[in-house]
Amino acid sequence: MPLPEPQARTLRHSRRIQLDGYEREDGLWDIEARLVDTKGYDFDNQFRGTIPSGEPLHDIWMRITVDDTLTIREVAASIDSHPFPPCPGAAAAFQQLVGMRIASGWTEQAKEQIGQVAGCTHLFELLRPLATTAIQTIAPIRRPVGSGDAPPKYIVDTCRGWAADSVTIRTLYPGWRRDTADDDA
Numbered sequence: 725m726p727l728p729e730p731q732a733r734t735l736r737h738s739r740r741i742q743l744d745g746y747e748r749e750d751g752l753w754d755i756e757a758r759l760v761d762t763k764g765y766d767f768d769n770q771f772r773g774t775i776p777s778g779e780p781l782h783d784i785w786m787r788i789t790v791d792d793t794l795t796i797r798e799v800a801a802s803i804d805s806h807p808f809p810p811c812p813g814a815a816a817a818f819q820q821l822v823g824m825r826i827a828s829g830w831t832e833q834a835k836e837q838i839g840q841v842a843g844c845t846h847l848f849e850l851l852r853p854l855a856t857t858a859i860q861t862i863a864p865i866r867r868p869v870g871s872g873d874a875p876p877k878y879i880v881d882t883c884r885g886w887a888a889d890s891v892t893i894r895t896l897y898p899g900w901r902r903d904t905a906d907d908d909a
Contacts (some may be wrong), residue, residue: 745861
């Protein structure tokens, strides 16, 4: 276990998020996400009655289809389990993502376009990991690391591993190296 051993405890809430990226035969990419929330105890919901331990409070899906430029071409969203009657109606609002391009600031742009009240908090939460999964799915195939004369602009200085002065840039893209006093590995 990568974390220190925890104190004695009881599971009260579990959130599982799974993301998968697929290359389609037509040259597009499907990126799918599923979010499932469960409780470790039975509880009452005013609209659904008693929800048993382990039964999803939320079971929410989203698939975005993108092209190589990360432009969204299709969206499918589904809210299968939810606590309130209006929840499933929010899925349709995410059709407004069609035509948007995944780039810096796009999740905020999506919230602005759709509107908080028309959308779903949990579908909005999936946008950032959907974007990351799209990049992780497409980039290694369409633009393998170290294959070009410039690092992908969207990744430089986004974390310690991709810092402009890191061993990563120094090794894979030596022309883009930025020297600093801290020459860590």
